[in-house]
Amino acid sequence: MMAKITWKGIDIKEATALTFKILKLVMPVSGVGMVSTLCLFLALVYYWFLLPYQLFTYPILLTLVLFLIAHWILLNTLYNYILAILIHPGKSKGSGPSKCRQCRTNRPERSHHCRTCGYCVLLMDHHCLWINNCVGYYNYGYFMKACLYTWLGAMYGTLALLPEVFAFSEEKSVIFLYQ
Secondary structure: OOOOEEEEEEEEHHHHHHHHHHHHHHHOHHHHHHHHHHHHHHHHHHHHHHHHHHHHOOOOOHHHHHHHHHHHHHHHHHHHHHHHHHHHOEEOOOOOEEEOOOOOOEEEOOEEOOOOOOOEEEEOEEOOOOEEEEEEOOOHHHHHHHHHHHHHHHHHHHHHHHHHHHHHHHOOOOOHHHO
């Protein structure tokens, strides 16, 4: 039988169950909802597990630096992700050498018709489920930066939790202090 794990009087199992109940209510079917829910879940994991570990393990100045790095990555990820969603990818104005078979209008080179959006997109890369928008001329940079910062956040979380994973396997983990 496993002992009840608490942190600051909060039962971790109950808190996790409540988080998943909230996620079921909040998460719509779209990719934007799934990404938003994932960001919320990762923020909760950070505040419940990683930050307490860092406070118990590292000097306060190092913890502050790691805290600022984590939030800088988070804010950049959200900023670029939101702009990739909100900025229009660029619609063809009807001038160019080729003709679209669906729209029956002229379009510039490297423009493609999006079946989901229903129009020709300038320098279309793809229609992305995660931003519910096409990735095109005007929002391509924001989309790529959001992907980069998402990857940086995943690497930061992995590297920050790695010492705790090894300590947990040797039963020297900070998590055992919560019991």
